[in-house]
Amino acid sequence: MTYLVYDGSWNGLMTAVFEYYEYKLCDVSILAEKSFQPSLLGNEKTVITDINKASRVLASLSKKLSSNGFGKLFPVFLSEQHGIEDQLLNFIKLVFSSDKSPEQAYGNTCVLTIDKVAKMVHREKHRMEAFIRFQQLADGLYYAHISPDFNVLPLIAKHFKNRYADQQWLIYDLKRKYGIYYDLSDVQEVTLDISESPTEGSIFHEDEVLYQTLWKDYFQSVNIKPRKNSKLHIRHVPKRYWKYLTEKLPA
Amino acid sequence: MSERIREKLQILADAAKYDVSCASSGSTRKNHNKGLGDTGNGICHTYTEDGRCVSLLKILLTNFCIYDCAYCVTRKSNDIKRAAFTVQEVVDLTINFYRRNYIEGLFLSSGIFKDADYTMERLVQVAKKLRTEHKFNGYIHLKSIPGASNEIMHEAGLYADRLSVNIEIPTENGLKLLAPEKNRKDMIMPMNYLKDEIIRLNDEKKSLKKTPLFAPAGQSTQMIIGAGAETDKDIMYTSAAFYRNFNLKRVYYSGYVPISNDKRLPALGSQVPTVRENRLYQTDWLMRFYGFKVFELLNDKNPHLDLDIDPKLGWALRNLSVFPIDINKADLQLILRVPGIGVQSAQKIVAARKFQKLNWEQLKKIGIAISRAKYFIVCSSRDFERRDLSETKIKQFILAESKSKYLKSSSQQISLF
Numbered sequence: 001m002t003y004l005v006y007d008g009s010w011n012g013l014m015t016a017v018f019e020y021y022e023y024k025l026c027d028v029s030i031l032a033e034k035s036f037q038p039s040l041l042g043n044e045k046t047v048i049t050d051i052n053k054a055s056r057v058l059a060s061l062s063k064k065l066s067s068n069g070f071g072k073l074f075p076v077f078l079s080e081q082h083g084i085e086d087q088l089l090n091f092i093k094l095v096f097s098s099d100k101s102p103e104q105a106y107g108n109t110c111v112l113t114i115d116k117v118a119k120m121v122h123r124e125k126h127r128m129e130a131f132i133r134f135q136q137l138a139d140g141l142y143y144a145h146i147s148p149d150f151n152v153l154p155l156i157a158k159h160f161k162n163r164y165a166d167q168q169w170l171i172y173d174l175k176r177k178y179g180i181y182y183d184l185s186d187v188q189e190v191t192l193d194i195s196e197s198p199t200e201g202s203i204f205h206e207d208e209v210l211y212q213t214l215w216k217d218y219f220q221s222v223n224i225k226p227r228k229n230s231k232l233h234i235r236h237v238p239k240r241y242w243k244y245l246t247e248k249l250p251a
Numbered sequence: 252m253s254e255r256i257r258e259k260l261q262i263l264a265d266a267a268k269y270d271v272s273c274a275s276s277g278s279t280r281k282n283h284n285k286g287l288g289d290t291g292n293g294i295c296h297t298y299t300e301d302g303r304c305v306s307l308l309k310i311l312l313t314n315f316c317i318y319d320c321a322y323c324v325t326r327k328s329n330d331i332k333r334a335a336f337t338v339q340e341v342v343d344l345t346i347n348f349y350r351r352n353y354i355e356g357l358f359l360s361s362g363i364f365k366d367a368d369y370t371m372e373r374l375v376q377v378a379k380k381l382r383t384e385h386k387f388n389g390y391i392h393l394k395s396i397p398g399a400s401n402e403i404m405h406e407a408g409l410y411a412d413r414l415s416v417n418i419e420i421p422t423e424n425g426l427k428l429l430a431p432e433k434n435r436k437d438m439i440m441p442m443n444y445l446k447d448e449i450i451r452l453n454d455e456k457k458s459l460k461k462t463p464l465f466a467p468a469g470q471s472t473q474m475i476i477g478a479g480a481e482t483d484k485d486i487m488y489t490s491a492a493f494y495r496n497f498n499l500k501r502v503y504y505s506g507y508v509p510i511s512n513d514k515r516l517p518a519l520g521s522q523v524p525t526v527r528e529n530r531l532y533q534t535d536w537l538m539r540f541y542g543f544k545v546f547e548l549l550n551d552k553n554p555h556l557d558l559d560i561d562p563k564l565g566w567a568l569r570n571l572s573v574f575p576i577d578i579n580k581a582d583l584q585l586i587l588r589v590p591g592i593g594v595q596s597a598q599k600i601v602a603a604r605k606f607q608k609l610n611w612e613q614l615k616k617i618g619i620a621i622s623r624a625k626y627f628i629v630c631s632s633r634d635f636e637r638r639d640l641s642e643t644k645i646k647q648f649i650l651a652e653s654k655s656k657y658l659k660s661s662s663q664q665i666s667l668f
């Protein structure tokens with residue numbers, strides 16, 4: 001068994017895929033640095049991320065797959081699931097060994113796994129687009145923090161950029177300790193260390209508390225008591241997301 | 252100041268909540284002016300404790316009303332607090348909620364004060380202000396006030412994504428009984444005007460390059476379920492006619508929530524017919540996405556939907572001679588009719604079988620509900636239902652299975668907490 005150890009980046013992973021073919025390896029497992037343990041039995045080979053190699057892999061994948069099928073690969077990677085690199089490699093091997101794109105061969109477990117994980121990540125992306133709650137700070141910045149199950153910030157940037165084109169915003173991932181910041185023209189990745197929510201009243205815009213209160217009021221008012229259905233409610237808004245939802249915070 | 256606005260919001264949101272339409276989709280208003288917002292697939296930003304999607308700020312401009320419709324909390328004779336927003340207040344609420352990512356946009360309705368045009372004009376002012384002064388590209392749904400003039404409806408179409416008139420009572424007789432001052436014709440008039448206008452502007456778009464967006468998300472309506480004596484057949488035939496005649500995008504069904512002691516209506520405290528409401532929605536989906544005709548699902552022999560089982564299973568059981576079908580050969584249209592197979596799974600089956608013949612294991616992984624589908628299909632396996640089961644037997648088996656599943660999942664729930 002050969003372990004291809006890469007730096008944890010998408011381009012790093014694609015470089016590893018390139019080298020799998022370049023060195024005609026057969027029995028391999030691809031692992032990110034941070035999950036590799038030197039005690040594992042087998043050869044270790046460090047992959048140095050090479051944009052050139054990575055783009056060649058991506059280019060030929062995009063030729064073989066439909067844009068929909070190709071578009072699933074990056075989100076699958078962002079799922080950060082244990083062993084996802086090997087799943088991706090298996091799928092890519094299948095793609096390169098088939099005449100026509102196998103992306104719809106749902107009878108094949110490997111195809112189905114990619115499809116399922118892509119769906120999971122997509123659902124989390126969608127949830128973040130729904131559940132992010134901005135708070136306006138005194139200097140006008142709209143700030144939100146989240147800790148999504150998967151690393152979806154790269155996937156949601158475009159949505160928020162298009163939607164909030166005329167306001168500055170920052171979305172921070174507490175789990176992965178980085179954020180995306182929009183400065184009215186571009187979105188950039190930023191690393192800061194924010195550990196807790198801003199609690200001091202003074203850092204908020206003077207209207208912030210009023211609108212949070214109005215929103216909580218609104219949430220209460222739209223409820224139709226005779227129809228109460230908590231099970232359904234929790235299925236749609238799982239409890240782990242409540243701590244970031246303004247309407248779910250104590251009054 | 253803030254106390255007054257809180258009170259208004261409570262009153263006017265409370266009065267609007269019985270309108271169940273929540274969609275914020277079907278429109279694609281891009282953020283072309285570097286303004287605020289865009290409109291796409293519609294997001295549910297949260298869910299009420301009864302599990303309904305919250306995607307729009309849904310409020311009345313005012314709950315003063317000159318009419319006295321029996322089924323409505325806002326009716327003139329009801330002894331409740333009244334309030335009215337100013338145009339600016341609605342604009343500020345919308346913008347500030349939107350900027351915080353609480354909502355996709357605004358759904359503005361109103362009690363009718365003075366007259367139809369006067370009311371409609373105020374609604375249009377809100378939309379116009381949002382679009383022009385605030386460069387707002389989020390979703391706007393306005394209620395069309397029955398009896399409003401064509402000129403005002405035209406303006407409404409220029410600023411709103413969707414417009415709706417709630418016909419509320421599925422039959423004309425029911426309407427006469429419960430809202431004697433209203434007539435179907437007034438309700439239909441703006442709907443008809445908008446339909447023609449949407450078609451006209453769409454045609455124009457083909458010849459002219461730049462035509463303004465005009466109600467890009469179309470029109471919808473709502474019917475109250477269980478306030479009167481209508482059968483499911485009455486309701487769905489009305490619905491089918493509205494889809495056909497007015498190109499409606501959606502019809503909503505809203506189980507009547509008892510709100511008064513009026514003898515003409517179900518008494519206070521009676522159950523909201525949520526199961527029935529759900530069956531009607533399922534029927535609506537079968538008509539719109541599964542290729543069913545309304546008369547296949549409801550007719551003089553079956554004027555009511557079965558509450559125990561969904562309407563697709565009901566249809567399949569009444570038409571056992573169509574089955575079993577071969578999953579590896581049948582047309583998509585037929586696969587869509589199999590209980591336990593949804594639109595997505597049906598499409599996956601048709602795509603996947605080009606690569607290999609599918610067996611039970613694969614069908615299960617694709618996501619079909621084998622426990623229901625197995626009575627109606629064969630696949631690439633020698634295992635299939637060989638007994639010649641009757642309609643009642645299959646129904647019994649399926650019900651027994653879903654009940655045990657239900658029991659299992661509820662006991663799991665308990666152990667989780």
Ligand code: SF4
Pocket residue numbers: 316317318319320323324325326327361362363
């Ligand atoms: S006109 Fe509309 S708001 Fe007024 S009572 Fe009738 S349904 Fe209610």
